[in-house]
Amino acid sequence: MSEKPRAFRSGELARAVGISTDSLRHYERLGVLPRAPRTTSGYRLYPPESLERVETVRHALQLGFTLPELAEILRIRDRGGAPCRRVLGMLEKKLHVLQERIAELQQTQRYMESMVSEGRARISQSQSGEKAFLLRSLNGAPAPATVSREPLRRKKRR
Incomplete structure (x- = not known):
């Protein structure tokens, strides 16, 4: 039983x-x-x-x-319905947004790697205790392009 x-x-x-x-x-x-x-x-x-x-x-x-x-x-x-096609459509859209986000993050990673490389070069060329102006160099460097995208999650309402 x-x-x-x-x-x-x-x-x-x-x-x-x-x-x-x-x-x-x-x-x-x-x-x-x-x-x-x-x-x-x-x-x-x-x-x-x-x-x-x-x-x-x-x-x-x-x-x-x-x-x-x-x-x-x-x-x-x-209610007895089958929302499977709707779920699949939503999953496909979310996957596309995720793929765009990953591409953007990879682009940002390459950008940051170049900035780190440049920063190391500046540090190696400066005397100990001498300013290398790394923060200032971040202002002048072009930021990586950002993909316009739908957020993965909605922002909280106020």
Whole structure:
């Protein structure tokens, strides 16, 4: 005889997934987690499947999804829909943004490597204790071009 998995209180679920109870309540407000029923004493009781759902949300956040995006996707799924094509489209867009960001970072890395090389040359040509004006040289050097891009995450609203 198998035992029915038990529900989680807020604190138990939060500890199990490594987030705060405030985050759980925030997920509820946004619709990422369904509203949890309450005990007679007012404690939230999350169903056992909430553990996997919050873990999925956490992983998706690391991939650049936003909570509103996840709320929309999960609402579709909860209503019996199949948001898979939408998720794939979003993943493709996020991958493209990530690839652009990596290219930008590689360009910045090459720029910084040249600045370090130039700085070493300046230091080697100066006397001990003599200023090499490295900070000033940073002002005159052209900064690497930045790719205009969508941020990987949205900025917090005020």
